[in-house]
Amino acid sequence: MPEFAVEMRGIVKRFPGVVANDGIDFALDRGEIHGLLGENGAGKTVLMSTLYGLYRPDAGEILINGKPESNYGPATAIKLGIGMVHQHFMLVPRLTVAENIMLGQEPVRSGLFIDRDTAVRRIEEFSNQYGLPVDPVARVEQLPVGEQQRVEIIKALYRGADTLILDEPTAVLT
Ligand SMILES: Nc1ncnc2c1ncn2[C@@H]1O[C@H](COP(=O)(O)OP(=O)(O)O)[C@@H](O)[C@H]1O
Numbered sequence: 001m002p003e004f005a006v007e008m009r010g011i012v013k014r015f016p017g018v019v020a021n022d023g024i025d026f027a028l029d030r031g032e033i034h035g036l037l038g039e040n041g042a043g044k045t046v047l048m049s050t051l052y053g054l055y056r057p058d059a060g061e062i063l064i065n066g067k068p069e070s071n072y073g074p075a076t077a078i079k080l081g082i083g084m085v086h087q088h089f090m091l092v093p094r095l096t097v098a099e100n101i102m103l104g105q106e107p108v109r110s111g112l113f114i115d116r117d118t119a120v121r122r123i124e125e126f127s128n129q130y131g132l133p134v135d136p137v138a139r140v141e142q143l144p145v146g147e148q149q150r151v152e153i154i155k156a157l158y159r160g161a162d163t164l165i166l167d168e169p170t171a172v173l174t
């Protein structure tokens with residue numbers, strides 16, 4: 001087992017007129033929970049979005065399970081088990097919980113039809129396993145924001161995330 005699940009070394013990310021991340025080192029061991037503190041504009045979201053593959057750093061490297069990842073993007077991050085719940089949720093309000101979670105991941109029956117029952121069952125399994133109650137057939141637009149957040153978390157877990165990034169997870173809660 002490599003020492004760290006995730007390691008970021010010397011991460012630099014510049015935008016026109018601002019250095020958002022200036023040589024950041026971050027390491028995450030298995031089973032750890034880290035809280036990233038800093039005032040507005042400190043660079044927390046940019047650093048975590050970089051770990052999720054949304055930004056390509058101008059310098060530095062990212063290692064997942066001890067392995068340096070050169071061509072790092074969102075698809076790679078998801079494949080390597082990184083999941084992110086954004087501060088502003090990315091759910092489709094008109095779709096159901098199950099449809100949102102399955103989006104792009106639909107289990108297919110006989111190569112053509114989406115197997116909704118399988119998806120609902122798997123969502124219920126995750127929901128019970130992690131103690132995150134959600135109603136798979138409810139429309140997301142009808143849910144309170146706390147339950148929408150649980151949907152986002154289950155969606156990330158459903159995609160196989162074993163490192164979960166939550167951006168400002170308490171800001172939206174009442
Ligand atoms: N996509 C972007 N384009 C240009 N500047 C950005 C972008 N995203 C963030 N920034 C800038 O980078 C800095 C860090 O932002 P951010 O990581 O969002 O801070 P926070 O710690 O509040 O999450 C800020 O100055 C912000 O304005």
Ligand SMILES: [Mg+2]
Nearest residue numbers: 044045046167
């Ligand atoms: Mg932020």
